[in-house]
Amino acid sequence: MWKFIHKLASPPHFYGLAAKIIPWFFLPGLILIFYGLYGGLLLAPPDYQQGDAFRIIYVHVPSAYLSLMAYSIMAISAGIGLIWRLKLAHAVAAAAAPIGAWFTFLALATGSIWGRPMWGTWWEWGDPRLTSELVMLFLYFGYMALRGAIDDTAKADRASAVLALVGAVNVPIIHFSVEWWSSLHQGPTLMKKGGPAMDAAMLYPLLAMILGFTLIFGALLLRRVRTEVLYRERRTRWVRHLVLSSAVEKK
Amino acid sequence: MMELLSMGGYGAYVWSCFVLTAIVIAICEWRARARHRQVYRDIEVRVKALGDNG
Amino acid sequence: MTDNQPEMPGLGRGMMAVAKRDLFLAWKRPGDVLNPLFFFAMVATLFPLAVGPSAEQLEFSGPGVLWVAALLAMLLSLNSLFVSDFEDGSLEQMLVSPVPLAALSLGKTIAHWLTSGLPLVIVAPILGMTFRMPASVMGVLMLTLLLGTISLSLLGSIGAALTVGLHRGTALLSLLILPLAMPLLIFGARTVSLAAAGDVVAGGLYFLAAYAVLIVSLAPFAIAAALRISNE
Numbered sequence: 001m002w003k004f005i006h007k008l009a010s011p012p013h014f015y016g017l018a019a020k021i022i023p024w025f026f027l028p029g030l031i032l033i034f035y036g037l038y039g040g041l042l043l044a045p046p047d048y049q050q051g052d053a054f055r056i057i058y059v060h061v062p063s064a065y066l067s068l069m070a071y072s073i074m075a076i077s078a079g080i081g082l083i084w085r086l087k088l089a090h091a092v093a094a095a096a097a098p099i100g101a102w103f104t105f106l107a108l109a110t111g112s113i114w115g116r117p118m119w120g121t122w123w124e125w126g127d128p129r130l131t132s133e134l135v136m137l138f139l140y141f142g143y144m145a146l147r148g149a150i151d152d153t154a155k156a157d158r159a160s161a162v163l164a165l166v167g168a169v170n171v172p173i174i175h176f177s178v179e180w181w182s183s184l185h186q187g188p189t190l191m192k193k194g195g196p197a198m199d200a201a202m203l204y205p206l207l208a209m210i211l212g213f214t215l216i217f218g219a220l221l222l223r224r225v226r227t228e229v230l231y232r233e234r235r236t237r238w239v240r241h242l243v244l245s246s247a248v249e250k251k
Numbered sequence: 252m253m254e255l256l257s258m259g260g261y262g263a264y265v266w267s268c269f270v271l272t273a274i275v276i277a278i279c280e281w282r283a284r285a286r287h288r289q290v291y292r293d294i295e296v297r298v299k300a301l302g303d304n305g
Numbered sequence: 306m307t308d309n310q311p312e313m314p315g316l317g318r319g320m321m322a323v324a325k326r327d328l329f330l331a332w333k334r335p336g337d338v339l340n341p342l343f344f345f346a347m348v349a350t351l352f353p354l355a356v357g358p359s360a361e362q363l364e365f366s367g368p369g370v371l372w373v374a375a376l377l378a379m380l381l382s383l384n385s386l387f388v389s390d391f392e393d394g395s396l397e398q399m400l401v402s403p404v405p406l407a408a409l410s411l412g413k414t415i416a417h418w419l420t421s422g423l424p425l426v427i428v429a430p431i432l433g434m435t436f437r438m439p440a441s442v443m444g445v446l447m448l449t450l451l452l453g454t455i456s457l458s459l460l461g462s463i464g465a466a467l468t469v470g471l472h473r474g475t476a477l478l479s480l481l482i483l484p485l486a487m488p489l490l491i492f493g494a495r496t497v498s499l500a501a502a503g504d505v506v507a508g509g510l511y512f513l514a515a516y517a518v519l520i521v522s523l524a525p526f527a528i529a530a531a532l533r534i535s536n537e
Contacts, residue, residue, distance in 0.1 A: 037269075041255065052258035055265050059272040082530075099279060106275050110268040117264055138484035145480050149471050158534045159467050163481060166463055166527055170485045173516070177488035180512075181495060220279050227287040234294050243291070243298045 009088040011229050012238040018226045022219050029215030032208045039205030047202075056114040058206060062213035064107035064129070067136055068171075070100025070217070074143070075168035078161035088225075090157035091232060093164060094147065095224035099217060101140035107133050128182040132175050139167050153232060319404030320412035327416030330389075338420045341382040345425055348374035349432045360437055367436030368446070368497035372490055374432075375425050375450055376457065380479055382421035383461035386413065387469040387532070396469075400536055406529035411521075414462045414528070422454030438501065445500035445510075449493040452513035456489055459524035466531035489516065 007013055040058040047054035074096040081089035111130045112122050125131060146163055150156035233239050258265045331338050352370045356362055390396040399409050429450050430443045438446065464482040468474040496509030 041269075046259055051261060053261040053264060055258065056268045059268050063272070102275055102279050106272055109271055113264050113268050113271075117261055135484050135487055138480075142481040142484060145477055146467060149468070149473065149477055152537075155534060155537055158537075159531065162463070162527055162531050162534065163467060167485065169523070170488070173488050174484075177491045177512070180508075181491045216276060220276075220283055223280075223283040223287065227283065227290055230287070230294070231290045234290070234297075239294060240298050243295050247295065247299070 009086055011088070011233045011236075012242075014088060015226055015229050015242075018222045022222050025215045025219035025222065029212045029219060032212030032215065036205045036209035036212055039201070040209065044202045044205055045199070050118065053114060053117050054202075056110055058209050060107060060110040060114060061206060062210045063103045063110060064133060065210055066213055066217050067100055067104035067107050067133065069214070070096050070103060071136065071139070071168070071171065073221075074100060075164045078164040081157060082161040082165070087232065088229070090161065091225050091228035092221070093161065094157070095221055095228050097140055097144050097147070099220050099224065101137065101144065103217070104133055104137045104140060108137065126182050128175075128178045131182065132178045135174050135178070136171070139171070143167065316404060316408045319402065320408045320415070323399070323409045323412030324416040324419075327413060328419060331416070331420040337382070337385065338424065341378040341421050342424050342428060344381050345374050345378035345428065346432060348377060349435070353435070363436045364438070364501070367433060367438050368501065369494045370436065371429060371432055371446065372450075372453070372494040372497070375429070375454065376483075376486060376490055378425060379421060379454060379457045379461060380482060382417070383458075383465045383482070384475050384478060386417055386462060386465040387535075388474075391469050391535075396532065396536060400533065406532060407525035410462065410466070410528035410532065411525040414458050414524075417462065418455055418458040422451075422458050425454055426450045442497060442500045445506055446497050448510060449496050449513055452510070452517045453489045453493045456513070456517045456520050457486060459520045459528075460485055460489075463524055463527045463531055466528045466535060469532070469535045489513070492516075 008017075036058060040055055044055070046052045074093045077089040077092040077096070080086055081093060108130065111127075111133065115124050115127070115130070116122050119127075123130070143160055143163055147156050147160045150159055230239065256262055256266070349370055352366070352374075353363055356366070387396060390399070399406060402409065426447050429446055430438075433443055433446050461478075461482050464478045464485075467481065468478050471477065492509045492512045496506050496513070499509065500506045
């Protein structure tokens with residue numbers, strides 16, 4: 001088992017394998033998203049309270065979910081990299097941060113656009129979810145800023161890993177405190193996300209979108225990890241061979 | 252068709268969300284590819300320069 | 306720097322030696338202690354000047370302003386926490402010391418809290434009076450700041466340890482620490498507001514106390530790890 005993990009995590013092996021796997025994430029992801037779009041925009045009936053504006057959840061919920069998942073992946077791989085000194089794990093953490101930040105931005109932007117017709121304002125501090133997402137975005141910025149400030153890759157990996165772990169301990173606390181904070185004054189009615197009351201015609205497209213977004217995220221992540229691996233291994237022999245052999249093929 | 256576009260009066264909000272999402276995912280993919288090409292090219296240049304010397 | 310005795314020096318003694326040394330240094334350079342304190346008072350003064358002297362508004366915003374000012378003052382004092390040790394090489398001494406680095410880091414944060422957290426707690430009621438805070442709220446204000454600044458000292462030390470030796474560490478430190486400090490700000494300021502409104506404050510105080518306990522037990526190890534990485 002241990003041997004298998006090491007072989008899988010060896011940079012040349014991963015580099016080749018990832019290139020083969022990426023389409024297997026990307027294409028099913030696209031198919032699921034197209035089904036989700038069709039089901040969500042055409043088949044699902046309008047919500048009895050929010051009308052057609054509720055359809056924004058088909059992009060908002062998957063983005064919000066991925067923003068949290070990307071942070072978890074980042075923190076877990078940072079921890080693995082710190083404890084077992086697995087270089088690939090650090091590459092995964094480095095690759096996950098910018099994608100996570102983009103999805104966090106998407107969750108914020110779509111939540112804010114949804115809020116405009118629902119609350120009559122682009123930004124409602126009373127909504128704990130939007131506020132926590134904003135803090136998440138700052139956490140991502142901090143992580144990327146620390147990484148960017150340290151020139152030495154190995155040092156940047158380890159320093160940002162400590163920050164990611166400290167952040168991971170704090171994320172639930174932040175969510176909890178923002179919930180408490182907004183519960184003190186009567187906020188506007190919150191967006192109901194999922195929940196058992198949801199009609200099947202609304203729910204299945206949402207599940208398809210969540211799964212589709214996750215697969216697309218996986219493809220994006222693998223692509224970025226591949227680049228990270230190539231960059232980190234730029235002085236090794238296998239990269240030299242790789243570049244030389246493909247240069248010959250081109251001729 | 253018009254009904255789909257207008258989204259019961261929420262058309263501008265709903266469609267801007269979906270378009271924005273598509274754009275952001277496209278940017279992510281495009282930037283990932285661009286960075287890969289750049290890293291690969293930098294290595295190629297360096298490897299070839301070394302190859303000539305040695 | 307800590308103990309030069311041949312036998313293994315105790316955890317507590319190593320920790321206290323570091324704390325004592327930092328307190329002595331602070332005594333020699335009182336500016337380092339006073340500057341964040343002046344900063345705290347000044348931010349709290351800027352606010353009424355900006356929004357106007359209406360008593361109602363001051364009462365309403367007092368807890369929030371004082372807490373934000375305290376948070377910023379703590380950040381200001383954290384910048385230099387490890388810098389002089391890093392430059393004169395005493396940080397390397399700490400790294401090779403037989404006493405666990407986590408204990409020494411805790412010693413440093415104790416000294417930091419005594420020189421920058423505690424003064425804020427003591428001065429806060431004076432500023433609170435200018436915001437027309439009733440005397441009955443002062444106890445809660447001081448208690449929230451007491452618990453909050455302990456947590457901020459430790460949380461901020463992690464950030465300071467990660468950014469020591471980096472260029473542009475100041476702006477970076479704020480970017481790293483402020484989002485993590487938000488729960489403290491939320492609970493600290495809201496608890497004081499609740500107290501001013503005559504509401505129950507136990508929940509907020511329990512949270513701040515639980516956070517302080519959690520971070521006292523975890524942060525020293527994170528600081529030690531960060532210091533080792535920064536000194537590689």
